[in-house]
Amino acid sequence: MDAIILQILNGLDKGSAYALIALGLTLIFGTLGVVNFAHGALFMIGAFCAVTLQRILTLSFEQVDPTQKDFLGNPLKVQVPYVESWFGPDIGAFIIDWAVPLAILLAIPVMLVIGIAMERGLIKHFYKRPHAEQILVTFGLAIVLQEIVKLFFGANPIQTGAPSVFTGSFDFGALLGMPPDVIIYPYWRMVYFLFAVVVIGAVFSFLQFTTFGMVVRAGMADRETVGLLGINIDRRFTIMFGVAAVVAGTAGVMYAPILAPNYHMGMDFLVLSFVVVVVGGMGSLPGAVAAGFLLGILQSFASMNEVKSVIPGIDQVIIYLVAIIILLTRPRGLLGRRGVMEE
């Protein structure tokens, strides 16, 4: 029992990342009909927003500290971050500590601008071209984006810590009346899961309860008719592309403490997220979320030693295996609409 709960918990954080990226991917596909291979790069850029903010906040100058002396007896020079000198040492240290969550505020406008620029500058010209060419041009864009990031941040992963409040682990088992230390779960992963739930909920309620969202849903169902009603559906779809970029970007920001950002992390997630989208059903938002969590949890179950000893290597291939079975037996995916991309 405790092992099962532990595996479900372990699957949640990876599943959250898959679900968030897949949500954006399927949103873009459902609105614009474009297969975006650069979506993983957007996730990666988000993670580097966290790195950038942390670097900006820790920018510091040298100050002579009269209270301390170095080993020669001279006054010691210490590095003081600007933030600490402006807001005082306590608040400054607090801000630096919370750099990763704060980076969301930076990532939202940045990703929105990047997303809209990408759609207007490049994707717009590929609406009518075959899917193969859309894949190719966004694949090229992903290479370019990741090389630019590599140029500025180097090829090595950059450790980015979570706020110190969240560094420990949480004894989940004690909550269920189990002996201590049976199920322990890092705080930050729980925060990530909650964050993912909030973002997914926000996207769904935006689409469900606002007029803007209603128009977008109508456009997804029948673009032509919405256009004939005199609504500029293209502009709304562009904004939705920006929203998808923001979702991927903030997912990346919050993932930075879990996986030290490196320039190719986007590609690694992209392949799996595509599989998630296909399993969930192209263009289906609930499908993408459900499949994201499902595959994340399946993967963590498959990596249990009990399972691995029965079927060796299953943990490495489970996601692809599920994708192959789904594609062959139910091509529209778990929750896909009938007739959408079934061929």
Added chain:
Amino acid sequence: MLGLSAKDTGFLLFVTFLTLATPILLQPFPESSSLAQFNAGYPDLMQRFAIFGIFAIGFNILFGLTGYLSFGHAAFLGVGSYSVVWTYKLLSFNVLPGLILAIVLSGIFALFIGFVSLRRSGIYFSILTLAFAQMSYNLAYSVLTPLTNGETGLQVYGSDPQYLMGEGSPDVPNLFGLVMQDSMKVPVGDWVFTFNVGYYFTAVIAIFVFYISLRIFRSPFGLILRAIKTNRTRLNYAGINTRPYMLAAFVISGMYAGLAGGLLAAMDPLAGAERMQWTASGEVVLMTILGGAGTLMGPVLGAGFIKYFENIFSKINETVLHDWFGALPEPVRDFLIGIISPFVGDGWQLTLGLLFMLVVIFLPGGIMEGAKRIGSLFRRKPSQGGGSPAPKAPVEAAETSNQPAE
């Protein structure tokens, strides 16, 4: 000749000449000149040209003719490499049995993957092939370690049986005693030309498989494949079952990839799982598109272009740039170096990515279409009755579709 029309025979002879004269043609700069670093006539690189040319020719039979974009061809490359190294371990360092095994095994593997993947088309086909390739890659790293030697990579050890190893047989890859690494250096004036056994071995194979692909392009089979790209539904309505044709094309291109992988191991007796990673599949896609999908010569040019970039362009670092712009005044020099250096050296992939995007956006036909357009500029004669209007049509269609339908 050889069942080809006069024009194609000439074309084949031209390609043969180019391939055989590569060690001379790629060595245009004298050794002492500062441009000598752009020479590509060294054995390792030339072998790669030929091997990845074979890979791309095979990929083109699938993607160029039928339009099915496979993102998993690297799996066959890996299978080919592993089978050649295994024949080294079990039999001897003669490359021939290994290459035959590589072709057969990758063919069987492709038959299986193709049989499953070809049930779907479009993006689903891409995802399925990608899933199979990633599965093979992950398995090669984990469970199949006894077969693949995991992260270390498969290589030959002294304790391996090597049953066919004779007394005098060389302990490096060879073809009946002809050692692959051997090369002959011929100095002519200030130039040094290297004629390498391994390169000529791969070159002869490359010419042979190029001939096969030429025959496929001109055959009724090739015509069916093109028809599948144009309109598969219509073909089905006409009473033609397309799946066997697709499967045949998939298996053939898989065998080409297996052969290329085998040759990689024939030049360097090593095989690692990273050859199966999806980035390797992406690379052959880049090569084919960059050169021109669906053309005969395009993929070979694309493969040569990318490998040249990878090996030569990546060597230009800031010191080299300082040498070049040494004569300029300092602010201008620093400005130029600051602008250029992100794009060369370690950043060569940035240039490659940009170039690739530009090609997909403006020149979907790749290098071959660019050459054709430049050629028609100079010819100026509106040869409407000739072959030029047909390949131009898709470009115009693509350009008109650039304007979004409001």
